[in-house]
Amino acid sequence: MSMLTIAMPKGRIFEEAAALLQEAGYQLPPELDESRKLIIEVPEENMRFFLAKPMDVATYVEHGVADVGIAGKDVLLEEERDVYELLDLKISPCYLAVAGLPNTSLNEVAPKIATKYPNVASTYFRGKGEQVEIIKLNGSIELAPLIGLSDRIVDIVSTGQTLKENGLVEYETIVGITSRLIVNPVSYRMKNADISKLVTRLTDTIAETAVQ
Numbered sequence: 481m482s483m484l485t486i487a488m489p490k491g492r493i494f495e496e497a498a499a500l501l502q503e504a505g506y507q508l509p510p511e512l513d514e515s516r517k518l519i520i521e522v523p524e525e526n527m528r529f530f531l532a533k534p535m536d537v538a539t540y541v542e543h544g545v546a547d548v549g550i551a552g553k554d555v556l557l558e559e560e561r562d563v564y565e566l567l568d569l570k571i572s573p574c575y576l577a578v579a580g581l582p583n584t585s586l587n588e589v590a591p592k593i594a595t596k597y598p599n600v601a602s603t604y605f606r607g608k609g610e611q612v613e614i615i616k617l618n619g620s621i622e623l624a625p626l627i628g629l630s631d632r633i634v635d636i637v638s639t640g641q642t643l644k645e646n647g648l649v650e651y652e653t654i655v656g657i658t659s660r661l662i663v664n665p666v667s668y669r670m671k672n673a674d675i676s677k678l679v680t681r682l683t684d685t686i687a688e689t690a691v692q
């Protein structure tokens with residue numbers, strides 16, 4: 481029987497995702513978060529894990545090298561991939577928002593928006609009929625309005641600490657974000673029994689966590 485391959489995001493989602501799988505009854509080795517290995521096989525569960533950058537998880541799943549993956553909804557919105565989104569795992573909650581320096585209005589012809597999410601940002605402003613110039617950054621987005629690179633940012637907010645410590649305010653909430661279970665469409669057919677078992681177990685675990 482072929483193994484189920486799961487692309488896991490390294491970084492802040494990882495621990496919550498691994499804990500959720502454990503709670504769902506999968507016995508995962510400590511090696512999964514303790515070593516620097518990027519491929520971890522768990523023969524007892526007939527599973528194999530790839531440790532990927534969060535932005536890349538859906539790429540592995542779309543190409544079918546991973547059967548399933550765990551990805552933030554932000555990543556799925558930014559890069560539309562040919563994958564099925566099966567389940568809201570309700571972990572790593574945050575939201576995408578428009579923020580900037582306080583008391584500044586957007587009266588220029590095409591205000592500059594700095595963001596790690598150029599597609600989400602342009603779709604959002606197009607939807608409001610506002611013309612903007614998108615500036616793609618890869619991190620430290622809050623720096624942009626402070627130094628005059630942009631008028632606004634579109635970025636993730638979780639505790640709000642980063643905005644606060646940099647004297648920025650939120651202007652609009654775009655969309656709420658949680659992590660999702662995604663699956664390759666071919667794997668979904670070929671490995672339906674294993675994937676359905678995973679989905680059922682995770683669904684039960686999420687439901688139990690919700691009532692607690």
Ligand SMILES: Nc1ncnc2c1ncn2[C@@H]1O[C@H](COP(=O)(O)OP(=O)(O)OP(=O)(O)O)[C@@H](O)[C@H]1O
Pocket residue numbers: 490491492493533534535551552553554555572573574619636637638639657658659
């Ligand atoms: N405060 C937050 N900031 C950023 N992402 C968050 C936050 N809270 C939850 N998330 C989720 O975590 C994912 C990003 O994880 P992480 O920050 O580890 O990766 P990253 O953005 O690639 O970071 P880096 O480039 O610094 O490694 C996002 O896709 C989002 O769904």
Ligand SMILES: O=P(O)(O)OC[C@H]1O[C@H](OP(=O)(O)OP(=O)(O)O)[C@H](O)[C@@H]1O
Pocket residue numbers: 618619620621622635636637638639640641642643
């Ligand atoms: O509301 P908060 O709890 O402060 O979280 C939000 C901050 O966290 C993320 O940045 P990250 O730590 O990933 O740094 P980076 O943008 O430099 O990658 C995000 O881009 C915000 O800057």
